[in-house]
Amino acid sequence: MTLIDLANPTKFLSLTARVLPWLTGATAIFLLVGFYQAAMAPDDYQQGATAKIMFVHVPNAWLAMFVWGVMSVAALGTLVWRHPLADVAAKAATPIGAAFTFLALVTGSLWGRPMWGTYWEWDARMTSVLILFLMYLGLMALWRAVDDPSRAARAAAVLTLVGALNLPIIKFSVDWWNTLHQPAAVLRMGGTSLDKAFLIPLLVMAVGFSLLFVTLHLAAMRNEILRRRVRSLQMMQASQQAA
Numbered sequence: 001m002t003l004i005d006l007a008n009p010t011k012f013l014s015l016t017a018r019v020l021p022w023l024t025g026a027t028a029i030f031l032l033v034g035f036y037q038a039a040m041a042p043d044d045y046q047q048g049a050t051a052k053i054m055f056v057h058v059p060n061a062w063l064a065m066f067v068w069g070v071m072s073v074a075a076l077g078t079l080v081w082r083h084p085l086a087d088v089a090a091k092a093a094t095p096i097g098a099a100f101t102f103l104a105l106v107t108g109s110l111w112g113r114p115m116w117g118t119y120w121e122w123d124a125r126m127t128s129v130l131i132l133f134l135m136y137l138g139l140m141a142l143w144r145a146v147d148d149p150s151r152a153a154r155a156a157a158v159l160t161l162v163g164a165l166n167l168p169i170i171k172f173s174v175d176w177w178n179t180l181h182q183p184a185a186v187l188r189m190g191g192t193s194l195d196k197a198f199l200i201p202l203l204v205m206a207v208g209f210s211l212l213f214v215t216l217h218l219a220a221m222r223n224e225i226l227r228r229r230v231r232s233l234q235m236m237q238a239s240q241q242a243a
């Protein structure tokens with residue numbers, strides 16, 4: 001089955017029916033192993049056990065940006081390539097990305113309280129992530145406010161591409177401005193600065209949360225396709241009854 005074949009909603013539904021059980025199992029395994037490794041990881045010599053919040057905070061922060069990147073690609077698919085499933089992918093990803101962003105903000109605040117003495121500080125990283133969360137909420141409201149799916153898809157695609165300008169600001173804010181956040185410790189020039197005792201559980205958790213996103217996204221896309229089919233049937237029945 002090629003990518004072109006997946007443009008057919010029926011074939012896409014067939015693929016998700018076969019893939020979702022395996023993805024669900026893999027997600028559960030990686031998350032269980034990741035949480036076990038995180039619990040067994042040693043305390044940080046400076047931050048103590050509080051540093052273990054990173055095993056949830058960092059993957060959610062990564063996915064908050066990654067999901068918006070996925071939505072940006074889908075937006076191009078809607079505006080440029082007219083892919084029939086592009087707007088379905090974008091709409092399905094929006095609440096999932098909002099959830100990851102919310103978890104990143106909450107866990108970051110819980111981590112920051114004992115480290116910085118405050119739950120919130122209006123530094124560049126925290127403010128830009130909050131803006132990202134508000135943009136997710138705005139997109140969710142837009143999808144609900146416009147009844148016509150094609151009009152909603154085009155408007156959401158434009159807003160998504162505009163919002164993508166915030167992603168490099170989030171990524172490089174710690175380099176461009178003086179913030180409370182430390183610079184990148186995993187993906188950086190010269191290699192990671194994390195010890196293996198922290199790096200391995202963090203990567204396992206990142207894979208687990210990434211698989212969770214893929215699983216939830218495919219399931220949400222399937223549900224959106226079925227919802228639109230039901231809506232089309234209802235409109236057909238209504239028009240026949242009116243005639």
